[in-house]
Amino acid sequence: MAAVDVVIMAAGKGTRMKSKLPKVLHRLADRALLAHVVDTASTLKPRRVVVITGHGATEVEAAITRHSGAKADFDLGFARQEPQLGTGHAVQQALPHLDDEAVVVVLSGDVPLTQGDTLQALVDACGGENLALLTLALDNPSGYGRIVRGPDDAVLAIVEQKDATEAQRRIQEIYSGIMAVPVARLRPWLARLDNQNAQAEYYLTDIVKMAVADGVRVVAHKISDELQVAGVNSPVQLAELERAYQRRRAHALMEQGVRLADPARFDVRGSLQCGQDVFIDVNCVFEGQVTLGEGVRIGANCVIANASIAAGAVIHPFTHIDGEKAGVSVGQGALIGPFARLRPGAQLGDEVHIGNFVEVKNSTLAKGAKANHLAYLGDATVGERVNYGAGSITANYDGANKHRTVIGDDVHVGSNCVLIAPIKLGAGGTVGGGSTLTKDTPAGALSVARGRQVSIPDWQRPVKGAK
Ligand code: UD1
Ligand code: CA
Numbered sequence: 315m316a317a318v319d320v321v322i323m324a325a326g327k328g329t330r331m332k333s334k335l336p337k338v339l340h341r342l343a344d345r346a347l348l349a350h351v352v353d354t355a356s357t358l359k360p361r362r363v364v365v366i367t368g369h370g371a372t373e374v375e376a377a378i379t380r381h382s383g384a385k386a387d388f389d390l391g392f393a394r395q396e397p398q399l400g401t402g403h404a405v406q407q408a409l410p411h412l413d414d415e416a417v418v419v420v421l422s423g424d425v426p427l428t429q430g431d432t433l434q435a436l437v438d439a440c441g442g443e444n445l446a447l448l449t450l451a452l453d454n455p456s457g458y459g460r461i462v463r464g465p466d467d468a469v470l471a472i473v474e475q476k477d478a479t480e481a482q483r484r485i486q487e488i489y490s491g492i493m494a495v496p497v498a499r500l501r502p503w504l505a506r507l508d509n510q511n512a513q514a515e516y517y518l519t520d521i522v523k524m525a526v527a528d529g530v531r532v533v534a535h536k537i538s539d540e541l542q543v544a545g546v547n548s549p550v551q552l553a554e555l556e557r558a559y560q561r562r563r564a565h566a567l568m569e570q571g572v573r574l575a576d577p578a579r580f581d582v583r584g585s586l587q588c589g590q591d592v593f594i595d596v597n598c599v600f601e602g603q604v605t606l607g608e609g610v611r612i613g614a615n616c617v618i619a620n621a622s623i624a625a626g627a628v629i630h631p632f633t634h635i636d637g638e639k640a641g642v643s644v645g646q647g648a649l650i651g652p653f654a655r656l657r658p659g660a661q662l663g664d665e666v667h668i669g670n671f672v673e674v675k676n677s678t679l680a681k682g683a684k685a686n687h688l689a690y691l692g693d694a695t696v697g698e699r700v701n702y703g704a705g706s707i708t709a710n711y712d713g714a715n716k717h718r719t720v721i722g723d724d725v726h727v728g729s730n731c732v733l734i735a736p737i738k739l740g741a742g743g744t745v746g747g748g749s750t751l752t753k754d755t756p757a758g759a760l761s762v763a764r765g766r767q768v769s770i771p772d773w774q775r776p777v778k779g780a781k
Pocket of ligand 1: 518519
C-alpha cells in the first residue's frame with residue numbers, strides 16, 4: 315500500500331460567517347472545524363498532513379499546532395496560499411511537501427463530518443493508481459461541481475456550476491470536494507492548470523479531464539450520507555451541523571443502552587463513557603473527558619466537564635461540575651446537587667452528599683461526608699461522616715497563599731462557621747454554629763469561638779421623637 319499524504323484546504327475567507335475568526339476555527343462540539351478534519355485525516359495513518367492557509371494564517375496555524383502538533387504521529391506542515399487563486403492553486407502550494415510515492419487525499423477545512431471509513435474507502439478506490447472522487451447525488455445540486463459521465467457511464471469531467479450548460483446543471487451527481495490521487499500523477503496535471511473559466515480561478519477539478527486524456531482511470535466513489543460532505547459557510551449551517559453531530563452522538567450512546575430523556579436536548583463536546591443503565595435528563599452538556607459509572611443518573615440542566623462519576627451516583631438538576639485539568643471524581647452512591655458546584659480537584663468519596671449552593675474545590679471528602687447547604691470547601695481534607703453545616707466556609711486564601719483545612723472523621727461543623735486555614739479539627743469534635751476558628755481543635759471537644767450571648771432584661775427600644 316502506498317503511503318498517504320493529506321492536504322487540507324483552509325485558505326478561504328469564509329465571508330458569510332461575518333466573523334473576525336477565520337472560518338475553519340469556528341467550533342463544532344467545542345473543537346475547531348479544521349481540528350475535526352485533521353482528526354479524521356489522522357485515522358488514515360498519514361505520513362504527513364499539510365494545511366493550506368491564507369486568511370488568518372498565523373492564527374489558524376497556531377491553533378492547529380496546539381490541537382495536534384505534539385501528540386500527532388504524523389508530520390504536520392503548513393503551506394501559505396497568498397493570494398487565493400482557486401482550489402488547484404491551493405493544492406499547488408502543498409506540492410513541495412508531498413512524496414511522489416504517496417497517494418494524496420484532498421480535504422477541505424470547513425467540511426467537518428466526513429468519516430474515517432469513507433476516506434479509507436476512497437484511498438482504496440484510488441489503489442495507488444486511479445483518480446478517486448468522492449461523489450453523491452443531491453436533490454438540489456445547485457452550487458456544486460457536477461460529475462459529467464460518458465455514454466458508458468465513465469467519468470469524463472467535473473464542471474463547476476458557473477461553467478455548466480443547462481443540461482449539465484440538471485446532473486444531480488456532485489463532486490464533494492474530496493479526492494484521492496497519486497502524487498506522481500497530480501504534479502504534472504497541476505502544472506498544466508489554467509484559469510480560463512467563469513471564475514478566473516485555477517480549478518483543482520480540471521485535473522479530471524487531464525486524467526481521462528492521460529488514460530488514468532477516474533473512479534467515482536458514491537456515498538449517500540450528505541452530512542459527510544456538508545460544508546460550513548454560515549452560522550446557520552454551523553448550527554445545523556452541530557445538531558446533526560449531536561444527534562449522531564446521542565444515537566450512538568442510546569445504541570449502547572444509555573437512556574436520554576431527549577436526544578435533541580443533549581450535547582457532548584468531548585468524550586463521554588457510560589456504564590450500563592445510565593439516565594441523562596434534558597439539557598445536559600458534557601465537555602472534555604467524562605465517565606459515568608453504572609446506574610448514574612444526571613438531572614436536567616447539568617454541565618459536566620472533566621469528571622468521573624462512579625456507579626449509582628445521582629447528580630441532581632442544575633449542577634455544574636468542571637474538573638478542568640485536575641479533574642473531579644464523585645464516589646459510588648454520592649448525591650450531588652441540585653445547584654451544586656464541583657471545581658478542579660474535588661474528590662468525593664462514596665455516599666458523599668453535596669447539596670444546593672455548595673462549592674467544593676481542591677478538596678477530598680471521605681466516605682459519607684455531607685455538606686448539604688450553602689457552603690464552601692476549598693483546599694480541605696474532610697474525614698468520614700463529617701457533617702459540614704450550612705453557611706460554613708474554609709477561609710483558605712490569605713490574599714497571597716492558599717492553606718489547607720483538615721477535618722477529622724465524625725466532626726460536626728455547625729452553621730455559619732469560618733475555618734481559617736491552616737487549621738486542623740480533631741476527630742469527633744463539634745464546632746458551635748457561628749464560630750470563627752483560627753486555632754486547631756482537640757478531638758472529641760466542643761469548640762466555640764464567637765461573642766458570648768448576653769441578655770439585658772426589660773430593654774426599652776428607642777422611641778421616635780422622644781428626648
Ligand atoms: C469546490 C469544487 C466543487 C465542489 C465543491 C464542494 C473546485 C473548483 N470546485 O467548489 O466542484 O462541488 O468544492 O464543496 O474545486 N480554498 C483555498 N484556496 C483557494 C480556494 C479555496 O484554500 O484559493 C479552500 C476554501 O477555503 C474551502 C475549499 O478550498 O475550504 C473549497 O473552496 P470553495 O471556494 O468552497 O470551493 P467551491 O467553489 O465550493
Ligand atoms: Ca464550498
